[in-house]
Amino acid sequence: MRNPFKESDVTPEQVFNRSRRELLKILGISGAALTLPATARAGLSDWLTGLSAPPSPVTDTRPIDFSSPAEWQAGLPLTPENKVEGYNNFYEFGMDKADPAANASHFKTSPWQITVDGEVSRPVTLSMEDIFKKFPMEQRIYRMRCVEAWSMVVPWIGFSLASLLKLADPTSHARYVAFQTLYDPQQMPGQREGLNSAGLQYPYVEGLRLDEAMHPLTLLTTGVYGKTLPPQNGAPLRLIVPWKYGFKGIKSIVKISLTREQPPTTWNLLATDEYGFYANVNPHVDHPRWSQATERVIGAGGLFDVTRQPTRMFNGYASEVAGLYQGMDLRRNF
Ligand SMILES: Nc1nc2c(c(=O)[nH]1)N[C@H]1C(S)=C(S)[C@@H](COP(=O)(O)O)O[C@H]1N2
Ligand SMILES: [Mo]
Numbered sequence: 001m002r003n004p005f006k007e008s009d010v011t012p013e014q015v016f017n018r019s020r021r022e023l024l025k026i027l028g029i030s031g032a033a034l035t036l037p038a039t040a041r042a043g044l045s046d047w048l049t050g051l052s053a054p055p056s057p058v059t060d061t062r063p064i065d066f067s068s069p070a071e072w073q074a075g076l077p078l079t080p081e082n083k084v085e086g087y088n089n090f091y092e093f094g095m096d097k098a099d100p101a102a103n104a105s106h107f108k109t110s111p112w113q114i115t116v117d118g119e120v121s122r123p124v125t126l127s128m129e130d131i132f133k134k135f136p137m138e139q140r141i142y143r144m145r146c147v148e149a150w151s152m153v154v155p156w157i158g159f160s161l162a163s164l165l166k167l168a169d170p171t172s173h174a175r176y177v178a179f180q181t182l183y184d185p186q187q188m189p190g191q192r193e194g195l196n197s198a199g200l201q202y203p204y205v206e207g208l209r210l211d212e213a214m215h216p217l218t219l220l221t222t223g224v225y226g227k228t229l230p231p232q233n234g235a236p237l238r239l240i241v242p243w244k245y246g247f248k249g250i251k252s253i254v255k256i257s258l259t260r261e262q263p264p265t266t267w268n269l270l271a272t273d274e275y276g277f278y279a280n281v282n283p284h285v286d287h288p289r290w291s292q293a294t295e296r297v298i299g300a301g302g303l304f305d306v307t308r309q310p311t312r313m314f315n316g317y318a319s320e321v322a323g324l325y326q327g328m329d330l331r332r333n334f
Helices: 012-017 020-026 038-049 099-103 128-134 161-168 210-214 266-270 318-325
Strands: 113-118 124-127 138-145 150-160 176-181 205-209 219-224 238-240 253-259 294-297 308-310
Touching (some): 113 161, 124 128, 128 219, 150 161, 176 210, 210 318
Parallel strands (some): 150 294
Antiparallel strands (some): 138 150, 176 205, 219 238, 294 308
């Protein structure tokens, strides 16, 4: 597969001198396409805005103590820090890749509490201070693959979600885990804008099957690049499930509920045919509007760096997680 837009159609000069709207015209995107929901434009705005993400603004991150277990240090070239922290999806803070870094810098992440409830024998509410006291932090270098067909390699810091769930002690009825982002329209402009924020319903919600949630790779993430998460990356606590598309990695979590039934998930609520509950990275199952066979590598390059690589089954984690889906039709359970 190739990039849907011909680089030869646009020169760097044009890119820097023209408005986005004009650029869309050059690229042959009609006026009608501009009124499509953001989901339909995701790949496009991605291409237009992300490749030269500016350095991220300074936020009040602080260093974290962590170990670096050898098994998680995958010898992969890291995506530069300014891209990880300047090229984001966090629709509560805007729809373009540079918006979250620009708009979330004053997001108040302290004090912060997270509650684990539902089908558990010991519901718990923890502050971030409790979290750092109770759970030793580990650096884990994971591949990250967005459903929009771009990818990064990120040195996250966090701990296995399983340790937190064990603390709450799921009952025998627990089959799924539901996650919820903070709902605070005062702080999160996207939550005030309704349809202007891609039509997503807020708070952002996500979910996993209990066995997926208990898998050692599933990371509750508190930091990146040696320090606490910047707001645009989902401070102070977000989920990372490296074998699934990035949208499963819900940010700024305040609530985790163990449930009997499969919980609703934000992108699935918006477009059921396009974003499934499982969202396992799979090069053989295309998105209805684009191929998932390859991915654009977000690297150190500039605007016209369009390095692509093949996408791997389960994002390269098949030997660890394929067993979770034995006997399942992955085309139906996309
Ligand atoms: N609450 C919330 N969580 C979210 C999103 C969002 O818009 N809101 N975007 C998701 C998507 S589509 C991706 S690819 C990742 C991006 O994470 P990053 O910006 O840290 O790379 O966050 C996910 N988590
Ligand atoms: Mo994404």
